[in-house]
Amino acid sequence: MHVALYSRGFVKEDLEDIRFLLEELNRQEITPVIFEPFYRELRPHVQFYPETEVFSHAEDLNQRIEFLVSLGGDGTLLDTVSFIRDKNIPVMGVNFGRLGFLASIGRNEIHEVVDSLISRNYVVDKRTLIHLDTSIPLFGNVPYALNEFTIHKKDTSAMVKIHTYLNGEFLNTYWADGLIVATPTGSTGYSLSCGGPIVFPEAASFVITPVAPHNLNVRPIIVPDNNIISFEVEGRSDQFLCTLDSRMEVIDNRVQLAVKKEDFSISLLRLNEGNFLHTLRNKLLWGIDTRNAGRK
Template sequence: MHIAIYSRGFITEDLANIQQLLDELLREEITAVIYEPFYHTLQPHIRFDAEPLTFTHPEDLNSLTIDCLVSLGGDGTLLDTVFYVRDKNIPVLGINFGRLGFLASIGKEDIYAAVKALKQRTYVVDKRTLLHLDANIPLFGDVPYALNDFTIHKKDTSAMVKIHTYLNGEFLNTYWADGLIVATPTGSTGYSLSCGGPVVFPEAGSFVITPVAPHNLNVRPIVVPDNNIISFEVEGRSDQFLCTLDSRMETIDNTVQLAVKKEDFTLSLLRLDDSNFLHTLRHKLLWGIDARNRWK
């Protein structure tokens, strides 16, 4: 059994947990395949019984049968894993070494249970929808998809933009705003939520279109079926705008034609049996917290 491990880095306080993870994998006779830049930063601080297998590029995972990719970090780190697993159907398990940990929902205290679940395959698999971006110029290389959201945004301190938005070619609205977010159900608890968008259950077949600081007070987020193709025309006083897929960014101008749709494949997120979306809402977003409320 091969488990890939990805992380952007670590803080000193995490070293004991990283050592525990590697020791548990070794004890269960699971081979760790570590992201090479992460391995080099760990080397002076972590005890390795032998030099581990490493990977740097997505293609490196093709030569091995990877049963799972473990993300060590916060939600941003887990979003990075989309670049590596792509359409290989490698499930991702997030251990939260970050702050909120909405996607990376397994705590450091559950490392032992997580490794046991991987070995015994007693985890639960959640299939998460991805967004696919089409454009009339090459954007985002060969990874034009996102787990959380796609955004169009004004650049720097430039004036607000006008984003003409269409559903399957039919005009929806012109947004006068700092930007516009199209979020998957997974991404509904991210940037979209902070801009007033609704929380959407992961299995809901929908996208959320949320304006960023709209100039029209009567413009609100809208939920649309995910079988729609959502296209855009952007204009503004500035010649350049920003376009993002999760944490990746490109600069575009108003000649670029953009459209998003549901990706043909999904991302598999793993969780432990005792953790689900309602549990995460209550404990990560403090959903319904009140001295009069009690939950187990």
Template sequence: MQVALYSRGFISEDIANIRLLLDELQRAEISATFYEPFYRILVQYIPFEKDPALFSCAEDLPGKIDFLMSLGGDGTLLDTVCYVRDTNIPVIGINFGRLGFLASIGKDEIHALVQALLDRTYMVDQRSLIHLDANIPLFGDIPYALNEFTIHKKDTSAMVKIHTYLNGEFLNTYWADGLIVSTPTGSTGYSLSCGGPIVFPDAGNFVITPVAPHNLNVRPIIVPNESVISFEVEGRSDQFLCTLDSRMETIDSSVQLAVKKEKFKISLLRLDESNFLHTLRNKLLWGIDARNRIKI
């Protein structure tokens, strides 16, 4: 079995857990390929008997990689979309960050994770992506995201007007700081913090959520992900921001944008006992109410 290890970096408190992970992989005779910038930092703290295989881009990943492990938070896991692309390599999110909706495997579950890989007692969820089309080249050859697409005002400029169309039919003009179109996976991210609903990961929807709308009667709306959502942007500023997850481009009002469901999906691995409801209860503290512990 072969795995790839990806991380943006780590803090000193993480070294013991990274060492534990490497020891567990060695015990299980699972070979590891390291993201090169991560390895260059890691080798300063953990000695290696021999130089491991390295990768720095999607093309460097060996064809026989079985899993890609993301060591960090949800932002780190979102980066892995740029590496696994349409290969269907399952991504394993080990949470070295904070909240961890996507990177749901805790540091205390490393031994259980490696054993589950050996025993094949894990689940793989298919997550839909959002794809961006534009009349100019944007985001290179990775015009898709796992969480969301956004249009946003730049810096401290005035709010923008975002004319939005659903399958070519006018939906609304959003006077706001920005607009989010999230996948079901992204419904617990930026969209949620702006008042959007929580959507189950396997739902066939997009969520359109305005950011600080000027009209208080404008609310988030759920639309089928078979829809094509297109936009025209204008405002007092000449430039706006367009993002796919954590990647960003600057555009102007001449740029035409449209989003739709991507043709392929991303695979996320989870342990058997973990599911979306379990994540909601643990991350959002649902059910943590003193009344639930009172016996009448």
């Protein structure tokens, strides 16, 4: 079995857990295929087994890769989307970061992670992606995102006007710093911090959330994900920001933008005892009121 390992990097506190993960993979005769920059960073600190391999590009992840394990926070896991693309390689996120809605498996569960991959004892969550169509090439071969698409003013310039349409029918003009279109997965990210609702991962919907709207009666709205959402942008500045998750492009108001549901999805793996409700209670500290003592 070949398992890819991806991380943006590490701090010294992570080394013991990384060594333990590599030992567990070796114990189960699993070949680790490590992201090449991460591998180079680890080499002075880790004794690798001879079977260890590396990858650098999406094309390196072929059919022999059965799983990809993300080591970091949610941002690290979002990076993996650009590597696995439509290859249907399941991703399991081990949280070396902070909050961890997506990378919700604790570093203390590494032994369980490896055993679950061997025994196939895990739960697969299919997550919707959002696809961006544009009048000029943007975002290379990865014009999609797991969390959200955004339009945003570039700097400290005045707010922008974002004319928004559903299947060609006018929805609203947002006078705001920007606009977010989030998937259910992304509803607990940037959209949530801007007042958007939490949406269950299996909900077939997108959340449209304005960023710092000038009109107080403008609120986030949930729309079915079979809609095509298109935009026209105006502003005093000639340039705006367009993002897919953590990737960013600078555009002008001549660029035509539209988003829709991507044709394929991504598979996130979790251990059997974890689920979305458990993650919400744990990460958002729901039920911390002592009057809820005894509730599971």
